[in-house]
Amino acid sequence: MTELTALTLTDAVEGLRTKRFSAEEITRAHLEAMEGARTLNAFTVETPDRALEMARASDARIARGEGGPLEGAPLGVKDLFSTEGVETTAGSRILQGFKPPYESTVTANLWRDGAVMLGKLNMDEFAMGSSNETSAWGPVANPWRSRGSNASLTPGGSSGGSASAVAADLCLGATASDTGGSIRQPAAFTGTVGIKPTYGRCSRWGMVAFASSLDQAGPITRSVSDAALMLRSMSGHDPKDSTSLPVETPDFTQFVGRDVRGLRVGVPREYRVDGMPAEIEQLWEQGVAWLRDAGCEIVEVSLPHTRYALPAYYIVAPAEASSNLARYDGMRFGYRAGGGTLTEVYENTRAEGFGDEVKRRILIGTYVLSAGFYDAYYLRALKVRRRIADDFDRAWETCDALLTPSTPTAAFALGDKDADPVTMYLNDVFTVPANLAGLPGISVPAGLDANGLPLGLQLVGRALDEGTLFSLAGALEQAAAFRAKPERWWS
Amino acid sequence: MAVDAETVRRVARLARIAEPEARLDPLAREISGILGWIEQLNEVDVEGVEPMATAVHATQPLREDVVADGGDPARVLGNAPRSDDGFFVVPKVVE
Amino acid sequence: MTDTLIQGRTGPWEIVLGLEVHAQVASRAKLFSGAAVGFGAGPNAQVSTVDAGFPGMLPVLNRFCVEQAVKTGLGLNAQIHRTSRFDRKNYFYPDLPQGYQISQLYHPIVGEGALEVERDDGSTFTVGIERLHLEQDAGKSIHDMDPHSTYVDLNRSGTALMEIVSRPDMRSAEDAAAYVRTLRTLLRALGTCDGDMEKGNLRADVNVSVRRPGEGLGTRCEIKNVNSFRFIMQAIEYEARRQVEILEDGGKITQETRLFDPGRGETRSMRSKEEAHDYRYFPDPDLLPLVLEEAWIEEIRASLPELPAARRRRFAEQYGLTAYDAGVLTAEDERAAYFERAAGGRNAKLVANWTVNDLLGRLSAEDRGIAESPIPPETLGELVGLIEEGTISSKIAKTVFEKLWAGEGSAREVVEREGLVQVSDTGALEAAVDKLIAANPDKAEAVKSKPQAIGWFVGQVMKETGGKANPAVVNALLRARLGID
Structure with a gap:
């Protein structure tokens, strides 16, 4: 049965279509794997009954010669996506027991295309975190461990459950979301592929909001082709989301394996940050060499405002979050605490329902929007955001995509970066600029560090040009030939 | 800009989050730290720059004036901590 | 208008009034959701998960509501902003499910305009319009269903409102009421709001301050949600006197929000809302800038009906009516249409007399609108025609009118059947x-x-x-x- 869970999504879909195995078989294999991997704490809710029901329906469609592009493929769903009748908490106690009466557009698209839901995946609370430690349901463990160590490592965040489950072969792919790097950083930490598409490519309808102008859904998978396949199903214009782009979804899978000769790849000099480990630096140079060998033209570019992306992000995201999370007040759904007066009930509900990081960001967001500070903080951050986006626009005059490391380090130990929030925030230094500018970014596993932990390279492209990213990511994947798998210590 | 305990108290009140007295000073230090780090934004020349609230270049789409939702109180009341007779029931509001 | 001054113990005071009128857009669905708008539905029966602020729910703007805002802006001779934006106004309240109201603070859809207001005596004055913007209404909290709890009905939540903000251009309670009356007439003529004040579909926040004539503006108090002409006037008169008394006693006015208590006829401070407000407005990241095509604005402009002020002027000139009669007859579209149908080819002044004094008087006594008149306009015209040609006297006409009201046929039929023809032989x-x-x-x-x-x-x-x-x-x-x- 392990064979079935080790397949790529692309191969599994092909095996299902050609009836080499049934959807029920591959679903059962995954349900078993999930059961054996509970110590990873990747799933918050397992939905075996629904999974088997969906799998049997897929088998019936396949038998009739019907079936969508993901027919019968068992997937995991980040708990940020509303799933009708299935508890959706976004990793927060304040949403404990909440069962949405609706299905998010992204997951509905996956089910439309035949995918099977295995369950909901753990995450940082409201997607605020880079280590999965802010989840109300406990941290997720990375299937990867440092060579010769039993210490539990973070799978990254906020889509830590998604990355861990995909890396541990608990699902063929998983939905994830990325506000400042929450797809790409965990993908890099777990040796998986993660793409954050152009802002507006995937509908945000039914996805619990963190920072509306930055949040974007995307897949975490085990190959670039898988990412292309899954993103194609997740994408599409949604009239229910005003920020959803009214554009056609290309067949992203067609771009993987395309010739990349002549593509110009920019290397932004400002991404050489202080204190970056030599291994990361070397990996980056290796990535440049691989793409050069594949026929790309390498150009050095400058993104002078990129160093301001993180501080700008830490104003914009908390500001939006402080308002987005106001609806969690204990009045209509979710957790309600006790209290003598209405104000006490509000304050206790939110004090007890939210974790420390979420509260910290709400306070910062509230502060930067409050009277007297709006111009100095929020408005200034939006102007810096424009500067950052303008930098990218200038870069596109001389290159077609950018190559950078995905993260400044490999996976770190759980509890390692608790002390200082800013140290934790620095994890997102390479990923945040693409969110601010709304650009697509993909992380591809590129090698292992000295401890045997995976490292990723990131490609950032023009808006709506995921195609070029998939071609370049395919070239990197081929050159890197990353085959390593974590040791199966959890079962 | 340094944030003091009193400011944290005011902001927590605005955000409707109960913060115990003992947490105000540590939070003030944490938030001051973060805001201090954020202040590097003051180095950027933003003279004449149009604020960027969204990465989308399109304009607001419009929906037709058609009733296509609602009509099902149970759907919106189903998750309520308390409801009665079709209403959400919340702690007494003192006008 | 020196006669509007308040005589205090220490001399005269001038009242300065500005109004924020909230007019509910006459749409079928809400501003950002597909739930129905309406009155009288069961609790939470017109609520979508968007209106209830559920996780992951997103707003999409209603085209019709935008059109009504533009139409109203054009009716106010106001600047239509080609680009406007939506902002969030953040505060906590159980009937505000999202924890914020979507409104337009920084870039409203309609900018400056003006409304010419006519008083009952026919004199006119102009009220400057500062802006008109679109925003969501809140739900309803019911405090008397349970001693320990508040009951919340979100049916109103998300309903589209146009907030029309005037300049502080009014100087008396009567003028403020005349302004609201004129504005209501305009909205009804445009069809953008039904103006039903009893249902709360039109309500006003009144900003009141007083000053010595010729001096700068005083500190103002805002009286929230006043929903009848009578209450508007009562609230202003009470509030202005209250402020004058404080000032004459050497006190100072505190800028605050006050509530009008119709039972006591007084305003009182809304203590629960006095806690420092800091709404933390910022652009709603779930919505994009609203950009209006010039062609659409022109299409809306071309569709505008004759507006009440223009119609009032035309009635006075074309039919020779008094300012009062012209005002009454143009206050509602239906009235104006009735009158014009009845007056065709007749003595218009006489038709106006009969319409205003007899017909409207009788209708109002029975609390009916002109659409429910048992006498069709052609019949009333016929009646006046019979007077004009000397077939019946005015006195007999009163008798005929009663029979017409009772539905006994056309004017001529009644006169002939009852043998009421005037003897001139x-x-x-x-x-x-x-x-x-x-x-x-x-x-x-x-x-x-x-x-x-x-x-x-x-x-x-x-x-x-x-x-x-x-x-x-x-x-x-x-x-x-x-x-x-």
Whole structure:
């Protein structure tokens, strides 16, 4: 049965279509794997009954010669996506027991295309975190461990459950979301592929909001082709989301394996940050060499405002979050605490329902929007955001995509970066600029560090040009030939 | 800009989050730290720059004036901590 | 308008008034969701998960509501902003499910305009319009269903409102009421808001301050949600007097939000809302800038009906009506249409008299609108026609009107059936006059020295003929027979 869970999504879909195995078989294999991997704490809710029901329906469609592009493929769903009748908490106690009466557009698209839901995946609370430690349901463990160590490592965040489950072969792919790097950083930490598409490519309808102008859904998978396949199903214009782009979804899978000769790849000099480990630096140079060998033209570019992306992000995201999370007040759904007066009930509900990081960001967001500070903080951050986006626009005059490391380090130990929030925030230094500018970014596993932990390279492209990213990511994947798998210590 | 305990108290009140007295000073230090780090934004020349609230270049789409939702109180009341007779029931509001 | 000053103990004070009128857009669905808008539905029966602020729910703007805002802006001769934006106004309240109201603070859809307001006496004044913006209404909290809890109905939540903000251009309670009345008439004529104040579909926040004539603006208080003309005037009068008393006692006015208590006829401070407000407005990241195509604005402009002010002027000029009658007849579209149908080819002033005094008077006594009039406009016109041609007297017309009200047929049918045709036949009347003089020789003698006594003879002839005699003809005959000049 392990064979079935080790397949790529692309191969599994092909095996299902050609009836080499049934959807029920591959679903059962995954349900078993999930059961054996509970110590990873990747799933918050397992939905075996629904999974088997969906799998049997897929088998019936396949038998009739019907079936969508993901027919019968068992997937995991980040708990940020509303799933009708299935508890959706976004990793927060304040949403404990909440069962949405609706299905998010992204997951509905996956089910439309035949995918099977295995369950909901753990995450940082409201997607605020880079280590999965802010989840109300406990941290997720990375299937990867440092060579010769039993210490539990973070799978990254906020889509830590998604990355861990995909890396541990608990699902063929998983939905994830990325506000400042929450797809790409965990993908890099777990040796998986993660793409954050152009802002507006995937509908945000039914996805619990963190920072509306930055949040974007995307897949975490085990190959670039898988990412292309899954993103194609997740994408599409949604009239229910005003920020959803009214554009056609290309067949992203067609771009993987395309010739990349002549593509110009920019290397932004400002991404050489202080204190970056030599291994990361070397990996980056290796990535440049691989793409050069594949026929790309390498150009050095400058993104002078990129160093301001993180501080700008830490104003914009908390500001939006402080308002987005106001609806969690204990009045209509979710957790309600006790209290003598209405104000006490509000304050206790939110004090007890939210974790420390979420509260910290709400306070910062509230502060930067409050009277007297709006111009100095929020408005200034939006102007810096424009500067950052303008930098990218200038870069596109001389290159077609950018190559950078995905993260400044490999996976770190759980509890390692608790002390200082800013140290934790620095994890997102390479990923945040693409969110601010709304650009697509993909992380591809590129090698292992000295401890045997995976490292990723990131490609950032023009808006709506995921195609070029998939071609370049395919070239990197081929050159890197990353085959390593974590040791199966959890079962 | 340094944030003091009193400011944290005011902001927590605005955000409707109960913060115990003992947490105000540590939070003030944490938030001051973060805001201090954020202040590097003051180095950027933003003279004449149009604020960027969204990465989308399109304009607001419009929906037709058609009733296509609602009509099902149970759907919106189903998750309520308390409801009665079709209403959400919340702690007494003192006008 | 010096007569609007308040005389205090220490001298005169001027009231300065500005209004924020909230007009509910007459749409089927809500501003950002597909739930129905309406009155009288069961609790939470018109609520979508968007209106209830559920996780992951997103707003999409209603085209019709945008169109109504533009239309209203054009009706106010205001600047239509080609680009506007939506902002969030953040505060916590159980009937505000999202924890914020989507509104337009920084870039409203409509900018500066003006409204010409006519008083009852026909004089006019202009109120500057500062802006009009679109925003969501909140739900309803019900405090008296349970001693320990508040019940929340979100049916209103998310309903589209146009907030129309005036300049502080009014100086008396009457003028403020006249402004709201004129604005309401305009909205109804445009069809953008039904103006139903009882249902809360039109309500006003009144900003009141007082000052010594000629001095700068005083500190203002805002009276929230006043929903009738009478209450607007009462609230202003109470509030202005309250402020004058404080100032004359050497006190200071605190800028605050106050509530009008119709039962006591006074305003009081809304203590629960006094806690420092900091709404933390910022652009709603779930929505994009609203950009209006010039062609769409022009299309809306071309679709505008004749507006009340223009119609009022036209009625006065074309039909020669008094300012009062023109105002009353143009206050509602239906009234104006009724009048114009009735007045076709008739003596318009007479039709106006009958419409305003008899028909509207009677309708209002029965609390009915003109659309429910049992007398169709053509019939009222016919009635006036009969008066004009001398077929019936005005007095008989009153009787005919009653029968028309009872639905007894057309005016002419009633007059003929009931034999109410005025007798102008000189021959028939001569006989009656001669008979009367012959029967009353002493009175006939007396009237020669006291001509005003002729009225008795006229009355007798009218009585004799059952009121159908043409009084003018009778009068002339009597004068000739009795030898009075």
